[in-house]
Amino acid sequence: MKILVPVKRVVDYNVRVRVRPDGSGVELSNVKMSMNPFDEIALEEAVRLKEKGVATEVVVVSIGVPQVKDTLRTALAMGADRTILVHATDDVNQDIEPLAIAKILAKIVDAEKPQLVIAGKQAIDNDMNATGQMLAAALGWGQGTYASAVEIDEGAVLVTREVDGGLQTLRLKLPAVVTTDLRLNQPRYVALPAIMKARKKTIEEIDLAALGVDSAPRLTVLSTVEPAKRQAGVKVHSVDELISKLKNEAGVL
């Protein structure tokens, strides 16, 4: 079974994100970037399925700027067999919308013919939570989102999902799309010799133009602003004052 894992290069989760002075987005130049943490979980799951002998090949694809190659090398060091970079732009500030990404991925799926796509449930930059679902729709495949457990079972995948009030398990006929939640696994630390070996593998490169996909943006960003600063708290002198404030000012009683 072949597994395709789409990954996105995003601002590293340790970086304090700053809004660009003109409000057109957040600062992306000279900022540490790394693989979207949910995608790391997706790749880890795929590699584990391969190590268990369930999957035979793990292919990782990313769409974006040439610098994405760094992220793909990390993917190779984590255990991906092959990686594909779709050159979509040279502008690090240009974000490609989920719909376009889903259409591009559908083309890659046509070419690669994986039985399973495992994607992160969302990228931590825009928190769209849409690509996996749109891809499933574009392919006409079943989808299991927010996976906290994944098991392959005779031509199907069992996906345990974290939903309000407990866990739900779906059985999806393969091929299918699964998106990962935080508790699916703990991605491995990359071993140093694997980093060295990954440098010698090639990254397949495709031009977006060659895929014939309309990736024109449909969304317009009106403004980007910092979250409002937290106001200082108030000290109350008595329980009565607290109750009165909760009633009259906060309106929660």
Next chain:
Amino acid sequence: MFLNETQEEVRSTTRSFVNDVVRPAAEALDREERFPAEIYDEMGKLGLFGIAVPEELGGPGFDTLTYAVVMEELSRGYACVADQCGLVELISTLLVRHGTPEQRKMLPDVMAMKRKVAYCITEPEAGTDVSGIRTTAVRDGDGWVLNGGKIWIHNAPVADTGFVLARTDKEAGNRGMSIFIVDLHAKGVERGPKEHKMGQRASQVGALDFQDVRLGPDALLGEMNRGFHMMLSVLDKGRVGIAALAVGIAQAGLEAAVDYAGTRKQFCKHISEFQGVQWLLADMAKDIEAARLLVYSAAMKIDRGLDATRACSMAKCFAGDIAVARTADAVQVFGGSGYIRGFEVERLYRDAKITQIYEGTNQIQRMIIARELLRKGASA
């Protein structure tokens, strides 16, 4: 900025391991003076021992700069863990350079920490002046008989294999010492008790005593009577490693101090708003950055095959000195809390001190810098 993509990736993977596994364990390891076998086991699996061992011998084959980056990151979590990495690096470098194919067969076990090693130079009468060693190896048939004693040897209480500098020619001074690979479980080897130290308390340090220890013909590492020179040949790398370790300790102190200054309030303000505190933080940051750049420059000189002696001594000396001075500043930013066990900066200050002493004291580093200046001229 100075690192390429591979070095950046090594740094970030080491950093996440350190943040998750090493730094949270440091306080307890210091308190219990415990050998962290479980951490070393995991580090072995991640390839964090024997960083420069070439790929054909089973290592990752990284350069000295990458090694320095790993040392700083490990030390940011806990200096003892970095010191273990440095020890394995020296031993594996010696094995790669001078070992016979048979001797190199131990490399995979050394790099997995299944075989713990010790580097045994110092003796009661021979510290800075290594030529004063009294341990002897005397020819006996096709092997040798080893007699003598070593002190303050890292890993001595737990090690399986010692790399022991011994005198093989009484008359020949520095040209009369050799390095032997000694099975520390053999008959005639006695281990002294574990020393209780000021800092780096999870490192197991102690004495080794050799009484008529029989060594086979394959115990000699490299050439006979060239031990002192082999030791010198890895000194540059050792110094870069300890310099990076010192930077890591200081960096951890800076991070802790910046965090604390932004949360502790006095006079209704965060103490970070007081210029007196700001200047402490600024001086810490600039010295640490300067030390890091000295480390990078020394490592790059080694990697490019340039004369690195002066650069390595400058890096080791400066980084050790500022590690002590700037972790003291970190304690200052914390006020009384910084003096209390359990606060990271209290440990960092204790852990820093030894970086001015081992791998050649900072007096000796200054001596070397001056000697190089006077011999080769002052130009950079």
